[in-house]
Amino acid sequence: MLRGLCLRATVTAARSGAGIPLAQRVGAGIPLAQRAGAGVPLTQRAGAGVPLTQRAGAGIASNQRAWARISPGGRPGLRSLCSAGGSCWRCGAPPPEPPGFFCASCRALQPPDRRCDYFQLLGLPRRFRVSAEELGRCQRRLQRELHPDRFSRSAEAERRFSEQQSALVNEAYGTLLRPLSRGFYLLRLELPAEAEPEEGGSLPPDAEPAFLATVLRLNERLEEADSPEEMGRVAAEVEARLRELSEEVARAFEQRRPRDARPLLRQMRFWSSLGERVKERQLPR
Ligand code: ZN
Numbered sequence: 151m152l153r154g155l156c157l158r159a160t161v162t163a164a165r166s167g168a169g170i171p172l173a174q175r176v177g178a179g180i181p182l183a184q185r186a187g188a189g190v191p192l193t194q195r196a197g198a199g200v201p202l203t204q205r206a207g208a209g210i211a212s213n214q215r216a217w218a219r220i221s222p223g224g225r226p227g228l229r230s231l232c233s234a235g236g237s238c239w240r241c242g243a244p245p246p247e248p249p250g251f252f253c254a255s256c257r258a259l260q261p262p263d264r265r266c267d268y269f270q271l272l273g274l275p276r277r278f279r280v281s282a283e284e285l286g287r288c289q290r291r292l293q294r295e296l297h298p299d300r301f302s303r304s305a306e307a308e309r310r311f312s313e314q315q316s317a318l319v320n321e322a323y324g325t326l327l328r329p330l331s332r333g334f335y336l337l338r339l340e341l342p343a344e345a346e347p348e349e350g351g352s353l354p355p356d357a358e359p360a361f362l363a364t365v366l367r368l369n370e371r372l373e374e375a376d377s378p379e380e381m382g383r384v385a386a387e388v389e390a391r392l393r394e395l396s397e398e399v400a401r402a403f404e405q406r407r408p409r410d411a412r413p414l415l416r417q418m419r420f421w422s423s424l425g426e427r428v429k430e431r432q433l434p435r
Pocket of ligand 1: 238239240241242243253254255256257258
């Protein structure tokens with residue numbers, strides 16, 4: 151009921167124009183946790199109820215959390231996660247080339263290499279199009295090599311590194327698996343200086359009317375849907391829009407237009423949250 155009220159408020163505000171910034175109008179019907187978090191540091195935004203990997207910027211925040219766990223006080227940039235780079239902790243040999251996990255000389259497991267981004271870590275090319283099967287294969291292969299169970303009899307340092315490496319691989323996998331978190335992560339890599347502050351910003355002016363109209367129409371259909379068939383149709387429409395957006399995002403990155411990906415990703419974030427609401431409504435009561 152509350153959502154219905156919010157929606158009607160959204161519709162009214164949007165129709166009257168009312169001098170309300172579009173981002174706020176559109177956001178009015180979205181649960182707080184999923185709204186754009188402009189002005190709030192990324193890592194402090196509320197995300198309760200939203201699967202971690204689907205949260206806006208989840209990759210970046212979790213990446214930083216992962217690194218914070220590994221090196222307290224460190225807040226690395228993404229392009230250069232920087233500095234592992236020292237010699238092998240056991241034999242002093244030069245460090246393996248990223249994303250090498252083991253010393254080439256003595257085979258000791260090394261601490262996470264902070265020069266690696268998530269794509270390098272998993273051994274994947276840095277691009278938006280990622281096959282879930284390939285991603286899964288990379289993650290499983292690395293987890294077999296790095297899993298703490300394999301190091302239960304190893305030196306304390308190596309056990310610790312295996313926990314860190316293993317956790318990092320899971321973070322990377324979770325971030326790159328979902329198109330939304332993968333897209334925002336890639337955006338951060340491509341535009342390290344400007345992505346984060348704007349991630350929660352408003353929609354692009356030229357996309358406003360069509361996007362808003364579709365949003366309002368689907369919101370109304372969702373609120374009024376009274377049969378599983380109608381809910382299914384709304385769900386299919388949301389899925390189709392997400393697929394289209396995903397394709398557009400992929401093209402923007404491939405054609406070296408990362409800035410064009412940002413408004414598309416914001417739209418994806420909205421459709422994702424609407425998709426979640428559809429799923430909630432589809433659950434048997
Ligand atoms: Zn070594």
